[in-house]
Amino acid sequence: xxxRNNITEFILLGLSQKKEIEILCFFLFLLxxxxxLIGNLLVTISIASSQLMKQPMYFFLSYLSLADLxxxxxxxxxLITDLLAAKKTISYNGCMxxxxxxxLFGGIEVFILTGMAYDxxxxxxxxxxxxxxxxxxxCGAMIAASCAGAFLHSFGQFxxxxxxxxxxxxxxxxxxxxxxxxxxxxxxxxxxIGLLVIANSGLMGLVTFVVLLISYAVILYTVRSxxxxxxxxxxxxxxxxxxxxxxxxxxxxxxxxxxxxxxPEDKVxxxxxxxxxxxxxxxxxxxxxxxxxxxxxxLWCHIAVRKEMN
Numbered sequence: 001x002x003x004r005n006n007i008t009e010f011i012l013l014g015l016s017q018k019k020e021i022e023i024l025c026f027f028l029f030l031l032x033x034x035x036x037l038i039g040n041l042l043v044t045i046s047i048a049s050s051q052l053m054k055q056p057m058y059f060f061l062s063y064l065s066l067a068d069l070x071x072x073x074x075x076x077x078x079l080i081t082d083l084l085a086a087k088k089t090i091s092y093n094g095c096m097x098x099x100x101x102x103x104l105f106g107g108i109e110v111f112i113l114t115g116m117a118y119d120x121x122x123x124x125x126x127x128x129x130x131x132x133x134x135x136x137x138x139c140g141a142m143i144a145a146s147c148a149g150a151f152l153h154s155f156g157q158f159x160x161x162x163x164x165x166x167x168x169x170x171x172x173x174x175x176x177x178x179x180x181x182x183x184x185x186x187x188x189x190x191x192x193i194g195l196l197v198i199a200n201s202g203l204m205g206l207v208t209f210v211v212l213l214i215s216y217a218v219i220l221y222t223v224r225s226x227x228x229x230x231x232x233x234x235x236x237x238x239x240x241x242x243x244x245x246x247x248x249x250x251x252x253x254x255x256x257x258x259x260x261x262x263x264p265e266d267k268v269x270x271x272x273x274x275x276x277x278x279x280x281x282x283x284x285x286x287x288x289x290x291x292x293x294x295x296x297x298x299l300w301c302h303i304a305v306r307k308e309m310n
Contacts, residue, residue: 007166010095010185012088013173014079015267026083032279033076039282040065046295056134057123057237058292060116061285063143067112068278071105074098075176075274082175092166095177100158102176106273107150107204113248114208115142116241117215124234125222156200160193173262174270180255180262202257209249216242240284247277 016022043065052058075098082088090098122133157179164186172181179197183190216238223234251269286292 006168007092007170007185009089009091009170010177011171012082012090012175012177013171014082014088014175022083026080029076029080029083029275032275033072033080036072036076036275036279037069040069040278042296042299043282043285043292044069046292046299049299050295052291052295054136056119056139057116059136059139060112060119060143063146064109064112064116065282067105067109068281071102071109072274072278074101074105079175090177095172095182096158096162099161099177099179099182100154102178102274103154103157103201104150107153108146109248110205110208111146111149112143113241113245114211115139115146117212117245118142120238120241121215121219123237124219153200153204157197160196160200164188164190164193173264174267176270176274178270180266184262198256198258201252205249205252205256209245209253212245212249240289243284244277244281247280248273 014022015025044062047053047058047062047065053062078090078098119134123130126133161179161182164182165188166182166185167187169185172185174181179201180194183194183197186193219234219238223231226234251272254269255266286296
């Protein structure tokens with residue numbers, strides 16, 4: 001435990017060592033973060049201020065957008081400021097806090113996506129019992145369970161990292177603090193701890209992904225007996241969710257379901273679930289969704305009327 005106190009801060013090597021690329025990335029990611037804030041806030045407020053909040057699918061979507069906001073905000077602002085900084089440092093406590101919050105909100109997002117798949121399964125495969133099964137109390141319980149499960153996952157990752165001895169070097173080859181880069185810096189054998197990380201992050205992602213696959217396999221099997229119109233309607237409601245799941249889970253699998261090691265490609269793949277997916281989610285869920293478009297229009301109309309009255 002004494003060795004750990006030798007490190008008071010970590011140096012983040014970031015995405016690139018070339019200043020020209022960093023300046024370009026600064027403007028790019030700043031625009032992305034603004035888009036994330038506007039898009040997800042717009043979805044959350046539009047749903048909360050309309051009757052859509054009473055529908056389970058949109059109830060989950062509002063919390064997914066909120067989780068996206070919190071998740072990307074644990075990483076992106078630090079990344080943006082570091083791109084213009086001469087020295088990219090993060091304190092030991094800041095590093096551990098970032099690791100905990102990132103896995104907390106990321107875990108919440110994973111479990112909410114699973115809950116949304118269950119909602120689509122009930123809506124398509126058991127339509128007559130949908131209102132009885134997907135009650136507001138059950139939806140609220142699923143959100144609470146998502147938060148509890150994510151906390152247990154994140155706390156496990158946090159414990160694995162905080163009890164490691166760090167006695168130098170202190171350079172993290174990433175743009176945020178994560179378990180695998182920290183294992184590389186620990187001055188002890190981390191083989192067993194690496195297996196625990198895989199069991200925690202890798203298996204959690206794999207199990208939830210398998211549940212998602214089973215849900216959509218059952219949905220596809222069920223809709224094949226429906227009419228062409230009903231089949232198209234059912235699949236269109238699922239296509240947005242499937243797109244989001246692929247965007248989020250594919251890079252997660254590349255990073256966490258493998259031996260505990262870091263690769264140069266990790267930083268690029270991490271951009272998908274820390275920035276790109278949270279930015280695209282609002283677009284994916286609204287572009288082909290008439291109800292969401294109408295809710296956003298009503299919100300803007302309400303704001304315009306309020307401004308005229310003032």
